[in-house]
Amino acid sequence: MPELPEVETIRRRLAPLLVGRDVTGVTVYDETVSDQSVAELRRLTTGRRVEAIQRRGKYLALDLGDVWLVIHLRMTGQLLLSRPEGARLPRMSLAFAPPRDLFFYDTRRFGRVWAVRQARLPEFFAEMGVEPLSPEFTVAALRGLLAGRRQPLKAFLLDQRRIAGVGNIYADETLFRAHLHPLRAAGTVGARSAQHLHDALVETLTLGIANAGTSVDTFVDPEGASGSFQEMLNVYQRTGQPCRVCGTPIERIVVSGRSTHFCPRCQPPRHVASRARRSSRPATSARSTVGGLRRR
DNA sequence: AGTGGCTCCTGGCGGC
DNA sequence: TGCCGCCAGGAGCCAC
Helix, strand or coil, X not given: CCCHHHHHHHHXXXXXXXXXXXXXXXXXXXXXXXXXXXXXXXXXXCCCECCEEEEECCEEEEECCXXXXXXXXXXXXXXXXXXXXXXXXXXXXXXXXXXXEEEEEECCXXXXXXXXXXXXXXXXXXXXXXXXXXXXXXXXHHHHHHCCCCCEHHHHXXXXXXXXXXXXXXXXXXXXXXCCCXXXXXXXXCHHHHHHHHHHHHHHHHHHHHCCXXXXXXXXXXXXXXXXXXXXXXXXXXXXXXXXXXXXXXXXXXXXXXXXXXXXXXXXXXXXXXXXXXXXEECCHHHHHXXXXXXX
């Protein structure tokens, strides 16, 4: 699932190829890709030049000056520069001049597209939290966000209204690196642990970008290339496998409805209410561990 | 404030 | 081998 590092990888790959080209066509094969009509998408985008490719959290945007064409890939969205052999129709495609095409593929069809006038961008992104790789994301800022919150750290990290761009993979990997239990209440994190959490998040996302993303599911860059961060995962989808640091089997629980992976020894349940520990659902049955074959 | 449940959607899996 | 049913998961929504 494309999270901040995957979207940033796409942004960096697309920018040199699309900036400076004009949008000449929009073809929609699946009208559920946008709440806006095809006519409106066309009217707002065609004839405009790509000034830049932007990213906000997990959103990617073609900056067309007066209008941004904003794309969220959600679970399985892919932006590809060519149509893979034997692939079925994309949900949408864009044509540019000088000639170039961009195809939006999306098996599970959760992804969405919006053409947003520049004046409305602040409103469009109003609910988005801080960019974790921006100068605004300081330890002090993080402490302010954590203060008073009772929700588990895992749920806190996934909340796009606090910090933008973190999804299930990078949340689990960040908490492992910070030696913090996913069920720990956000508000109980002190200065020292907040520093660790901050540094772990920045480090994990930066490493993700440096490795061109995590191709554990369907993620590929616009040229179809996989990332390599999946080779560096410490906990995500490693249920039952030995912790790379201490050898303890990685555990899976469900936190706020999300599968959550952690090392029970490297991430001890300090400041985790025993009630919370009990109510977190353990990994469901055989599916997760049968012969160690399944990774969920 | 926080959570659980539901929705969207489909491929891939377990179970039989 | 084949079919059924479950399930993940980002985000928005509603109920509690």
